[in-house]
Amino acid sequence: MVTSRDVARVAGVSQSTVSYVMSGRRSISPQTRKRVLDAIDQLTYQPNAGARALASQRTQVVGLVVPFGASADTAGILPFLETIAGCARAEDHDVLLVTADEGAAGLTRLAGRALCDAIVLMGIEAVDARIPVAAELGVPVILIGVPDDSAGLHCVDLDFALAGELAVDELAGLGHDRVVLIGHPAEVIDRDLNYVRRFQRGSAAAARRHGLGHSVVDPVPPGTDAARAAVERALADGGRPGIVVPNSQAVEPVLHTLIERGVVPGRDVSLIGLCTDADAEASVPAVTNVSLEPRDVSRRAMHILFQLLDRDGQHPAELVELVAPRLTRRETTVPPP
């Protein structure tokens, strides 16, 4: 292992000078600076992370708590991970992955052992036991998701109420006279997620405003039979409903169950999914969707987190930041009148 002392010896300076060259925390003459930099890359020196963390009290690591295992909704988190990792690297930080099945213990471990400088907490439940713990950690925390009580922590999430409105506004404009929500994530029942509530509140309000019927059908767990049963119930009232599927996992099963039954979205009914644009485009037929914007949400979360890490810069005033979804017309909604 090559240390900063080795670099110092080769450059003919003291070890502290090497340190100052790397941190830039005091001015160095161009000559010695060059000698040090040359030595560094001659020896391919890299600072030891543990030593640096010990001395500086900063790890350059962001802890990321992901809802693996805890929920079935594990599917949509990849773009979050990807974006979070990218933003972290852009600020010279690494990402330490912690699974949610550790619960609050994962948080206290991250902070107590000084494994990271800041924490991103995903899979937030409406009433989440980890939040009071997170709030007392003494480490900046950002929540992706909005709990009932954030205990003063900053949150970022999609504006699910607006998402519900967008979907219903579109269906009203297409001439449907009733709206059926179908295929809520099954976790809504087991766990205490609240984004579906927010979505329903938005869609119900919009339906009322447009004078449309508004009903809700049971969750669609994975498996073809469940999808078929749910679709059956959704179509029971007859007519030409506008169907909304606020669960990216259920969009394809519902869509293809409809087709299998001879009810073709885009002709007989309209179907709008709540899913990423990528998922919507990959489907056959392509699904008209309200986007989940995981990348935007993640970017804003990381932006806030790094503001919180900067002791100088003032913190964002708003505690809750909502990202606006967009609706994109594709093949599963009927043509506009």
Place this chain on the structure above:
Amino acid sequence: MVTSRDVARVAGVSQSTVSYVMSGRRSISPQTRKRVLDAIDQLTYQPNAGARALASQRTQVVGLVVPFGASADTAGILPFLETIAGCARAEDHDVLLVTADEGAAGLTRLAGRALCDAIVLMGIEAVDARIPVAAELGVPVILIGVPDDSAGLHCVDLDFALAGELAVDELAGLGHDRVVLIGHPAEVIDRDLNYVRRFQRGSAAAARRHGLGHSVVDPVPPGTDAARAAVERALADGGRPGIVVPNSQAVEPVLHTLIERGVVPGRDVSLIGLCTDADAEASVPAVTNVSLEPRDVSRRAMHILFQLLDRDGQHPAELVELVAPRLTRRETTVPPP
């Protein structure tokens, strides 16, 4: 911050005794042991990870290099991450996430800065510039994927050749007289992944053995038009082909494009996908599939990695370990004769 010195003071012992109680690396009398443990949980002491790493030269961290961004095949990696994180925690390790877009630099950073004790490298290309680098790192490395030359590194992967055989054997048994492979991942062309080659080798060999025709159709990038074009070409020769889709991303698009064309898998043709059982079951109709077994592959990889980390235990003799896939009949293959 509470340190082991605080614990020592409260317990009335020396600091090193606290350390030895925690590590168990020397015998301690039950009395002092208890006093120390009581002090530890009275103060809710947790050892500082940086200090421990510095002194012990072990970080208790596994570096995980994931193929985010580098490829389009980012979708199937969640179960890998989940399983890898779980196995790591089971051995009291954490996981540091590094994205592949850093290339070999990510590896040298992980090792050079002593950020981790071992590395899991995913998204392996047939000829992968990172492998010679990884082999010289002085840190145990496990590859998930098999390159042309592993440079002495251990690898784990699905047995893709066997996967190809299983699919073709099944189609032969169902009375199809030709096999069409359709929807290879587009990365095969851009990047230099080799698992599709292995799959094709297996399927071609099996087809020869059964006296079946064997042809290959272009990749299916995301988007409905591409899927439609590819299916068109696959059906061009007429008849009642057995279709194999060795790309989990393309399974649903191909399936529904066929249905859209009035060619119903399970009745007019047979379709076998290469995808996880979860994906196969979630589809409507459920897809007969050869499983990718990401959890098994990950578990074996982590098992080998921890063997490599144990200086005592002898290392696995075999450099390449292949996991056997399984075929499960569902709704997209015709009934057996």
Place this chain on the structure above:
DNA sequence: CTGTTAGCGCCTTCAG
């Protein structure tokens, strides 16, 4: 069985 001590590699104050 326990305490004392010397680092691990780096950051940062204090001297010059």
Place this chain on the structure above:
DNA sequence: CTGAAGGCGCTAACAG
């Protein structure tokens, strides 16, 4: 502008 020196919190010899 640069060096010397102390200490971050822990592990692991070395003494008893």
